[in-house]
Amino acid sequence: MNAFEVTGSRKLKGEIHPQGAKNEALQVISAVLLTEEEVVIKNIPDILDVSRLITLLEALGVKIKQLNKHTYSFKSEDVNTDFLYSEDFRKKGGALRGSIMIAGPMLARFKKAVIAKPGGDKIGRRGMDTHVDGFEKLGAHFTYNTHTFCLEFTTKALKGNYIMLDEPSVTGTANVLMAAVLAKGNTTIYNAACEPYVQQLCKMLNRMGAKISGIASNMLEVEGVEGLHGTEHTLLPDMIEIGSFIGMAALTQSDITIKNVSLENLGVIPDKFKRLGIEMEFRNDDIYIPEQKCYEIQPPLNGNILTIYDHPWPGFTPDLLSIVLVTAIQARGSVLIHQKMFESRLFFTDTLIDMGAKIILCDPHRATVIGLEREHHLKGIRMSSPDIRAGVALLIAAMSAEGKSIIQNIEQIQRGYENIEQRLNALGAEIKLIND
Structure with a gap:
């Protein structure tokens, strides 16, 4: 079976074009x-x-x-x-x-x-x-x-x-x-x-x-x-892939430009990532994410913990909650992720905890992420992709981790992301397709 071997702690730089939706x-x-x-x-x-x-x-x-x-x-x-x-x-x-x-x-x-x-x-x-x-x-x-x-x-x-x-x-x-x-x-x-x-x-x-x-x-x-x-x-560019690249850039401290994103069709997606403290610039129809040493979660005005949840459009898409969750791992502050629609989508958090993340799985629908503020790094481990979105979230985590990770069941990732390892390697990642 094919797997990804990911060497982490690589900062990416360059331009990437999202696939069709x-x-x-x-x-x-x-x-x-x-x-x-x-x-x-x-x-x-x-x-x-x-x-x-x-x-x-x-x-x-x-x-x-x-x-x-x-x-x-x-x-x-x-x-x-x-x-x-x-x-x-x-x-x-x-x-x-x-x-x-x-x-x-x-x-x-x-x-x-x-x-x-x-x-x-x-x-x-x-x-x-x-x-x-x-x-x-x-x-x-x-x-x-x-x-x-x-x-x-x-x-x-x-x-x-x-x-x-x-x-x-x-x-x-x-x-x-x-x-x-x-x-x-x-x-x-x-x-x-x-x-x-x-x-x-x-x-x-x-x-x-x-x-x-x-x-x-x-x-x-x-x-x-x-x-x-x-x-x-x-077809429009894939908004889920665009959101994945935003989170990936932040977690890996990368400097990338996402080209031709069709901004008018992204809805609240950029705003939700901004609530995590991620800086971005809109340049015509491109999104530029600069390298950030630290990004700080923006709590609501009443001072409570920030909650990010899925909601029917024009609310936030459930397909990006896994990406938001993994992005928050190295933030300053805490965030509650509330996945309302699917009761099994947050179970991949056990893998992130094994990598060193501070996450409390409250119940099948809610998880609290306590940001590490880059004081501690995730560590590479062997893992398996449970679904498309969690699979890419784990890939992003592995790219930011110290050491090497092996991701199995990558067919789940390939179901939704085109030649993802080749496109990320072109930016400086180190992802190998291996037989495991």
């Missing part, structure tokens, strides 16, 4: 199933989850051409719906959670869909009720196949409806939205997620001929249309 990619690539015409998508990241989705679509019969390293052409004119009921589909679909995103487009255009038991991060309960309830309200019927462990959906015709989502799920919103664009009549999706990923999907669908209003709000209005046509679409 992983979460957006999984949605808009699935949307190509809504039309038989060509769809060209640019800035696609070369990561495992995306390549697995592309392989799944190819197996369904989508004609795919790679125009350059990050640009693909998709044409879904001859989709084999029988493939949905094959063992090969269950294997390919079960390899990534993002496979759930093809269900909405398949229902809308082909009147049938199957959801295989999805893979992905083991970070707690991640139900599919939002997706299922939305499809049912649009007129789909589903059964659970006890032999294949798949959800199977069918419909004679989807019909628009008023849908109150039980939670503002990004994937749930996107899936129901893609089903609604070809439904007969009007659909209202209330309590919708409004992350930039969903906004980008809405804009792409509208260019394809959909009629969606309320973009960037929590209520989307959809007027169903007969069909969609082709388009071109460019």
Whole structure:
């Protein structure tokens, strides 16, 4: 099995370009199933989850051409719906959670869909009720196949409806939205997620001929249309990778510039890292982080401990709480990290404690980090990556630690970060891909 060997205490310097947004990619690539015409998508990241989705679509019969390293052409004119009921589909679909995103487009255009038991991060309960309830309200019927462990959906015709989502799920919103664009009549999706990923999907669908209003709000209005046509679409830079680079620069005392970040789509992300005392300059569409000997956590005005928690957009994304937590390890002051959404995402703190961090895991959802103020260094150890975001947080910790660290199960990191070791080594890191 491949692993990373990380030699720590290396300060980085230079420029780095963020990859295309992983979460957006999984949605808009699935949307190509809504039309038989060509769809060209640019800035696609070369990561495992995306390549697995592309392989799944190819197996369904989508004609795919790679125009350059990050640009693909998709044409879904001859989709084999029988493939949905094959063992090969269950294997390919079960390899990534993002496979759930093809269900909405398949229902809308082909009147049938199957959801295989999805893979992905083991970070707690991640139900599919939002997706299922939305499809049912649009007129789909589903059964659970006890032999294949798949959800199977069918419909004679989807019909628009008023849908109150039980939670503002990004994937749930996107899936129901893609089903609604070809439904007969009007659909209202209330309590919708409004992350930039969903906004980008809405804009792409509208260019394809959909009629969606309320973009960037929590209520989307959809007027169903007969069909969609082709388009071109460019993915945003990945906000999670941008946040990861900000935290990495601070913890490793590096001097880096993150290029072309699409500042207007980062929301409160820069502000949350500033609350940790991290200095940054906005230079046009770049973020410059200078080397800092020490950064001090900014408590609230009432003097209480700073609490950083996740919240639906425009609140702080849960995908960056692991990065905030590891960044706070060498800060001056203390911070309470409150991970509301996933009950297993903070369990990687045991590894950080073994490295020398001062962290109190209060319960599965909350951890208090007591900053070391660089008076003590983390030490390199052998560890394993439990999920994408915790994996990168551990990589950042290893880069700042004294000595060498071995990180196993790096496939979790590679699912979401493109050639991360090569890109960081170009800045001065020392990360080797080894067989362990």
